[in-house]
Amino acid sequence: MAHFPVNHPARPIYRAIGGLTGLYLAGFGVLGVIENSGAEFFAQNDTQVLGQGANLGYSVISVILGVILLLAAVIGRNVDATVNKFSGYALMVLGLAELAVMRTDANYLDFSVATVIVSMTLGLVLMTAGLYGKVGTDEETHAWQEARLLL
Template identity: 60%
Template sequence: MAHTPVNHPARPIYRAIGGLTGLYLVVFGVLGIIASAGNEVLAQDDTRSIGQGTNLGFSLISVLLGLAVLAGTAIGRNIDVVLNQWLAYLLMAVSLAGLAFLQTEANIFNFSVATVIVLMVLSLVLLMVGMYGKVGTDEEREAFEKARLVL
């Protein structure tokens, strides 16, 4: 039995928060594409979008990730739960790697400290959304409630 709640009462709110997170990634990516137009894909310069360091490559990845989150949110049916959780883990790994390589030549996505912080916050929000957005039958919900009350 999974330890995530089934049919949480605030599920629509969490789903909306997930959609807003995807929308933020798309807006950040589009503004980053505009700001880094004409630069190399993995340029390491002073390009900023919404106060965060970026380049054309990371802006394109942000747009794709944001569209994936928005598509999962639109589809629902627990696809968004799985997608949000996996993307949260991916964003955590990318932000920690970006923090590790911040002052080196290996900073291929042109991260700044602000980018790392925002990515970590977004990943935690997506993880929270993935944990509380699970949909199930009434029997699954009752089984979860009984198991929760026993603990």
């Protein structure tokens, strides 16, 4: 799409932001795995990790997503932009779904309000990093500049 920035001057910063988000998720997940070792995978025991509710299931999901984000940041190019964008979408959907079932027995990932807020904030950060981190050809950059000037 011509309206999304290509070769944005701050794309290395957005790539680093995606990597730092992955580092946070991986660290949170590792701490969650340590805290929940020996518990059921989808236990609803109100365990707190960094002020957020997390069980072993969500901790493993966080570790996997964090490692994927870190690998994408290392690979770079458009891989990181794509992974960041879709991971952001996934975190937003996950946050909304868990917000809908938070006070029910369907809260399998043991989310709290703080976990929903952090999940949705990280989703917004990753979507921003994904939208501004795209690398393209000179023609794509020129088309983006033209579309930007027409607005």
